[in-house]
Amino acid sequence: MRDTKAVVERHRRSQAEAESLVRDFEQSGLSRKAFCSANGVGVHTLDYYRHRKRTRGAAPAGQDLLPVDLISAPCMRGGLRVELVNGRRIVVEGGFDASVLRRLISVLEG
Numbered sequence: 001m002r003d004t005k006a007v008v009e010r011h012r013r014s015q016a017e018a019e020s021l022v023r024d025f026e027q028s029g030l031s032r033k034a035f036c037s038a039n040g041v042g043v044h045t046l047d048y049y050r051h052r053k054r055t056r057g058a059a060p061a062g063q064d065l066l067p068v069d070l071i072s073a074p075c076m077r078g079g080l081r082v083e084l085v086n087g088r089r090i091v092v093e094g095g096f097d098a099s100v101l102r103r104l105i106s107v108l109e110g
Contacts, residue, residue, distance in 0.1 A: 018049040025050075 013021070025035045025046060036043045066085070080092040092101060 013049075019053060021046065022049050022053050 021041065028035050030038070032043050032046060036046050079094045082090040
C-alpha cells in the first residue's frame with residue numbers, strides 16, 4: 001500500500017471575513033463544534049477570532065482613541081478646557097451646571 005497525504009489549502013481570512021464569521025456563529029445558536037464543522041472552520045480558529053474581537057475593544061469603527069497632547073495653561077479652579085484636533089474648543093468654567101454639561105455631551109455624541 002502507498003501512503004497518501006491530504007493536502008489542506010490554508011485560507012487567510014480578512015478582518016471583515018473573520019468578524020462576519022464570529023457574527024454568524026453568535027447568531028447561529030449552534031455549539032462551537034457544530035458551527036465549525038458546518039462551515040469548514042477549526043474550533044481553535046473560531047476561538048481566536050472571538051478572542052481577537054473581544055480584545056480589540058468595544059469602540060465602534062471610527063471612534064478609536066487618539067493621542068492627546070497636554071499643554072500648560074493657567075490653572076482654572078474647577079474648570080475644564082478641551083481643544084479638539086479640528087480646532088474646536090470646549091471650555092467649562094468653574095461652578096458650571098453638571099446637568100447642562102451632560103446634556104451637551106449627549107447631543108454631541110448623537
